[in-house]
Amino acid sequence: xxxxxxxxxxxxxxxxxxxxxxxxxLTMPAFGSFPQRQxxxxxxxxxxxxxxxxxxRQTGAANxxxxxxxxxxGYDTLGESTVLFTAVVGVVMVFRAVRxxx
Amino acid sequence: MSLNYIIAMLxxxxxxxxxxxxxxxxxMIIGLSILTDGTHLFLISMGYRAGGIAxxxxxxxxxxxxGFAASAVxxxxxxxxxxxxVINVCILALALSLSIYAYRHYGTLKLSExxxxxx
Amino acid sequence: xxxxxxxxxxIARLLFPFMFLFGAYVxxxxxxxxxxxxxxxxxxxxxxxxxILAYGIEQTQKRMSFVNAEVLDTxxxxxxxxIGLLGLFVSGGxxxxxxxxxxxxxxxxxxxxxxxxxxxxxxxxxAGILLIFYAMxxxxxxxxx
Numbered sequence: 001x002x003x004x005x006x007x008x009x010x011x012x013x014x015x016x017x018x019x020x021x022x023x024x025x026l027t028m029p030a031f032g033s034f035p036q037r038q039x040x041x042x043x044x045x046x047x048x049x050x051x052x053x054x055x056x057r058q059t060g061a062a063n064x065x066x067x068x069x070x071x072x073x074g075y076d077t078l079g080e081s082t083v084l085f086t087a088v089v090g091v092v093m094v095f096r097a098v099r100x101x102x
Numbered sequence: 103m104s105l106n107y108i109i110a111m112l113x114x115x116x117x118x119x120x121x122x123x124x125x126x127x128x129x130m131i132i133g134l135s136i137l138t139d140g141t142h143l144f145l146i147s148m149g150y151r152a153g154g155i156a157x158x159x160x161x162x163x164x165x166x167x168x169g170f171a172a173s174a175v176x177x178x179x180x181x182x183x184x185x186x187x188v189i190n191v192c193i194l195a196l197a198l199s200l201s202i203y204a205y206r207h208y209g210t211l212k213l214s215e216x217x218x219x220x221x
Numbered sequence: 222x223x224x225x226x227x228x229x230x231x232i233a234r235l236l237f238p239f240m241f242l243f244g245a246y247v248x249x250x251x252x253x254x255x256x257x258x259x260x261x262x263x264x265x266x267x268x269x270x271x272x273i274l275a276y277g278i279e280q281t282q283k284r285m286s287f288v289n290a291e292v293l294d295t296x297x298x299x300x301x302x303x304i305g306l307l308g309l310f311v312s313g314g315x316x317x318x319x320x321x322x323x324x325x326x327x328x329x330x331x332x333x334x335x336x337x338x339x340x341x342x343x344x345x346x347x348a349g350i351l352l353i354f355y356a357m358x359x360x361x362x363x364x365x366x
Contacts, residue, residue: 055177061253088353091199095357
């Protein structure tokens with residue numbers, strides 16, 4: 001790409017970076033305020049707090065992240081296993097096509 | 103003004119710069135991976151509790167479960183980022199294998215020459 | 222690809238069981254300590270990759286061939302599906318419901334079907350990463366001859 005296009009792209013990336021950093025500083029809630037979320041005028045507790053209280057009794061696992069991964073969000077992990085399987089099949093297929101012309 | 107959010111946004115900007123301005127295919131794939139890493143850092147930093155411990159019940163906290171629930175960080179973003187990391191690995195494997203295929207077929211990895219070849 | 226010198230081969234042969242054991246420990250204790258199926262599977266696959274790097278692909282094919290890795294991948298996926306389908310046979314059950322006893326908090330044999338699910342995922346991830354490695358090695362083998 002030409003010199004003018006490169007300078008224009010660089011300027012746009014820097015503008016996007018400045019916008020992101022200023023948005024994070026101005027509109028996000030304070031860092032470290034986990035359960036309290038303020039939406040408009042309501043102040044409510046996030047759902048992670050309820051999961052922390054109920055997970056050892058309901059799933060019996062000492063690792064709360066594991067009980068979230070399989071107990072409360074099992075379909076996401078099942079879909080991820082499917083994605084892993086599809087990626088492996090895709091890689092093997094591409095490399096068969098690479099090898100055959102030789 | 104916390105450091106976690108600023109570094110996450112810097113990583114996203116850096117990944118965007120690599121994706122837009124580099125002409126080599128491998129460098130663009132590296133930029134994609136940096137972009138994903140910045141997003142993961144941002145997601146995990148959103149669930150932090152000031153002075154919190156990891157959400158894993160050990161031998162010391164097993165006797166005081168309500169105290170554990172009042173001082174642990176958010177477990178949901180960590181579970182989602184776990185899934186996202188595995189998916190990122192799958193995307194990288196497929197993208198790199200396709201770029202090897204493109205190199206064997208066309209002989210070059212520069213994006214400007216890859217676009218002009220008609221086949 | 223050819224192997225390496227005799228020092229590297231001896232150290233790799235000595236280190237392989239310990240790496241495998243550590244990976245299996247991370248997989249099996251997925252519901253007690255951080256980790257689980259996904260990082261544990263990667264550690265077990267890394268131990269096999271260390272053997273491939275030290276001994277060369279021809280000799281490691283005799284231990285864990287391409288077809289074996291494909292079969293293991295399928296076994297891991299079928300294990301996940303079977304354990305999920307077992308939850309349908311309980312009255313009012315849904316897919317992936319717990320049918321095994323919950324047990325006591327903090328023990329190894331506890332928390333229902335979570336360790337079994339992580340075993341299936343660990344086998345699947347191991348076989349997947351090994352398959353990717355084998356496919357890339359086989360493709361580059363033709364251009365050196």
